Amino acid sequence: MQEIKFYSGENIPLELHKVRIVQKLNLVPIERRLQALFEGGFNTFRLSTRDVFLDMLTDSGTNAMSDNQLSAMMRADDAYAGSQSFERLQKAVEDVLDKKYLLPVHQGRAAENILSVAYVHKGSLVPMNYHFTTAMAHITDKGGNIAELLYNEAYVINSDHPFKGNMNIEKLEETINYHGPKNIPFIRMEASTNLIGGQPFSVQNLRDVRAIADKYKIRLILDCSLLGENAFLVLQREEEFKNSNMETVIKTMTGLADICYFSARKLSSSRGGGICTDSLEIFKELEAFIPLYEGFLTYGGMSIREVEAMAVGLYETLDETVISQSPSFIKYLVEQLDKKNIPVIKPAGVLGVHLDAMQICAHIPQTQYPAGCLAAALFLISGIRGMERGSISNQRDEYGNETYADMELLRLAMPRRVFTLSQVKYVEDRVTWLYDNRHLIGGLKFVYEPPVLRFFMGGLEPVNDWPEKLVAKFKEDFGESL
Numbered sequence: 024m025q026e027i028k029f030y031s032g033e034n035i036p037l038e039l040h041k042v043r044i045v046q047k048l049n050l051v052p053i054e055r056r057l058q059a060l061f062e063g064g065f066n067t068f069r070l071s072t073r074d075v076f077l078d079m080l081t082d083s084g085t086n087a088m089s090d091n092q093l094s095a096m097m098r099a100d101d102a103y104a105g106s107q108s109f110e111r112l113q114k115a116v117e118d119v120l121d122k123k124y125l126l127p128v129h130q131g132r133a134a135e136n137i138l139s140v141a142y143v144h145k146g147s148l149v150p151m152n153y154h155f156t157t158a159m160a161h162i163t164d165k166g167g168n169i170a171e172l173l174y175n176e177a178y179v180i181n182s183d184h185p186f187k188g189n190m191n192i193e194k195l196e197e198t199i200n201y202h203g204p205k206n207i208p209f210i211r212m213e214a215s216t217n218l219i220g221g222q223p224f225s226v227q228n229l230r231d232v233r234a235i236a237d238k239y240k241i242r243l244i245l246d247c248s249l250l251g252e253n254a255f256l257v258l259q260r261e262e263e264f265k266n267s268n269m270e271t272v273i274k275t276m277t278g279l280a281d282i283c284y285f286s287a288r289k290l291s292s293s294r295g296g297g298i299c300t301d302s303l304e305i306f307k308e309l310e311a312f313i314p315l316y317e318g319f320l321t322y323g324g325m326s327i328r329e330v331e332a333m334a335v336g337l338y339e340t341l342d343e344t345v346i347s348q349s350p351s352f353i354k355y356l357v358e359q360l361d362k363k364n365i366p367v368i369k370p371a372g373v374l375g376v377h378l379d380a381m382q383i384c385a386h387i388p389q390t391q392y393p394a395g396c397l398a399a400a401l402f403l404i405s406g407i408r409g410m411e412r413g414s415i416s417n418q419r420d421e422y423g424n425e426t427y428a429d430m431e432l433l434r435l436a437m438p439r440r441v442f443t444l445s446q447v448k449y450v451e452d453r454v455t456w457l458y459d460n461r462h463l464i465g466g467l468k469f470v471y472e473p474p475v476l477r478f479f480m481g482g483l484e485p486v487n488d489w490p491e492k493l494v495a496k497f498k499e500d501f502g503e504s505l
């Protein structure tokens with residue numbers, strides 16, 4: 024990656040793209056933001072973008088599309104079966120991910136559903152570096168269970184470990200021996216492990232996982248949703264690959280897996296998803312589920328326009344100037360917040376900046392969801408919408424008990440090529456103010472709790488009048504400023 028230095032010596036990331044389509048944003052008054060929180064059950068998923076200024080909920084389906092993606096959408100070959108657009112997508116998957124067979128699906132979790140329907144049974148155990156919400160929900164829905172096998176350093180917030188997403192190899196072997204290989208339908212590795220702060224694994228670690236998978240004859244499945252960013256960090260952090268390139272690293276990683284699946288909402292800045300493999304046997308095992316759950320085998324529930332955008336987006340995943348933009352803005356913001364001793368996950372990962380609510384809201388017990396409180400408070404005082412990634416995002420155990428998360432994080436996603444540096448500076452400013460006033464943030468309790476994936480539509484309310492007190496302090500400090 025070529026670095027561009029400033030004469031002033033300032034170390035700031037430079038955008039290597041220009042903006043050609045813009046969308047106007049609203050920054051509504053704080054009184055309206057308070058009302059919106061009550062209407063949306065203090066759950067940032069339930070806010071309308073009418074009330075949101077900077078939407079940092081997710082990078083899923085919100086990355087900026089390129090001119091080439093948009094123009095490809097115009098040549099979509101709309102056909103139920105045998106579309107040429109699908110042929111172009113197949114070629115892109117072969118060229119970029121180096122896999123021969125592709126099964127298209129409408130998004131990442133649809134791939135997780137199909138893999139679980141095909142391979143998970145009651146009593147199955149799926150070892151993984153760490154869970155993702157939808158991956159876990161589909162496995163448990165089919166009667167299986169998961170085992171999370173990260174090394175302890177993955178849970179250290181203030182760290183300089185380059186590969187916190189690495190699978191604990193010793194624990195993996197122990198787990199296989201304990202449960203028996205026949206009860207383990209597959210091992211799942213997630214690139215740029217989402218819920219621990221977008222932290223990568225190394226290629227060497229993936230090779231070690233592959234060796235164990237071979238030894239016990241277990242399939243290895245790679246969640247490639249954030250593979251581009253994982254590859255980018257491998258180039259930066261793994262000695263063996265320091266003079267390599269995106270294509271080599273990506274192919275080295277996908278070459279170690281029996282099955283790759285992805286959310287194209289992330290991987291290729293489009294919509295949709297896919298499952299791919301080099302094994303005809305695996306392809307045949309999964310094939311019949313596509314028309315059953317998704318759509319015909321040449322569109323898989325996606326619009327053909329998205330199929331075209333996905334193909335172009337996959338090639339763009341090989342372009343470091345595309346993939347580096349989000350991680351470099353994240354690194355910038357992490358460094359600025361860290362200088363002020365605001366607890367953020369380090370080293371800077373991908374996907375977003377992760378604030379440590381366990382420390383920032385140390386006065387709020389986990390039973391009152393500190394990360395959810397921080398998400399609501401930040402929206403209230405800034406219009407910035409982040410996502411709770413803590414105990415609200417966890418699911419209850421089989422007996423209905425709460426399972427408290429290992430980490431209580433507020434994720435501020437940085438979709439690719441969406442925000443400008445002055446917007447990032449606004450985030451820094453408002454997070455700093457909130458940190459200085461953190462004692463005013465209070466707890467939340469559930470008033471409506473859906474049985475599955477409760478964080479999406481659940482409703483909460485504050486345990487007392489802390490939001491009003493926070494509004495009063497904001498007005499004292501900022502006057503009539505929005």
Ligand SMILES: Cc1ncc(COP(=O)(O)O)c(C=O)c1O
Nearest residue numbers: 083130131132155217248286288
């Ligand atoms: C690592 C990972 N896997 C799977 C998914 C699920 O993908 P989708 O949202 O397209 O269903 C996501 C979505 O954010 C993800 O981050």
